[in-house]
Amino acid sequence: MTNEFLSKEEEIVDTLKTIFDPEIPVNIYDLGLIYEVNVDDDGKVRIVMTLTSPNCPVAESMPEEVFEKVSALDGISHVDLNLTFDPPWTKDMLSDEALLELGLL
Template identity: 75%
Template sequence: MSNEFLSKEMDIVNAIKTVYDPEIPVNIYDLGLIYEVDVKEDGKVRIVMTLTSPNCPVAESLPQEVHDVVADLEGVTSVDVSMTFDPPWDRDMLSDEALLELGLL
């Protein structure tokens, strides 16, 4: 992988880290809600994500927010955000940063 490609992937992850679950003061990446980020050389981005629960009140707005922050990045030509609940999210998916922020570490 080229440095430019890795930089684009890091930019995408950093953009996703600006999106927060409104009920938990941690970004959705560190919460473990992002299962996959696939970046193609042509700028097409595919993101697979979940929510803390299927009944989450931001089930429609959160994926759209992820789409929008990634689509705004230079070099991104298209963004596809897919939702899944398999596997279901659980607390074990929290990053060390999230555990620390929530006082669980």
């Protein structure tokens, strides 16, 4: 993978860090809701994400926000967003930053 595409992945991660779960004051990336971010040579992005639960009140709006924000980035030609609940999200997926923010570290 070239540095150009690594920086594109970092740009996507930075964008994902601007999206917050409305019930938890932590961004979705540090919450561990993003399982995979891949960018190919043509600017096609594949994101695999989950929600804190299948009954999450933002089950429709949050993936839509992820899709729209990532699609709007320069150099992105297509976004394939997959929502999964396997493996199910647990508190163990929180980043150290999230644990600190929530007072759990």
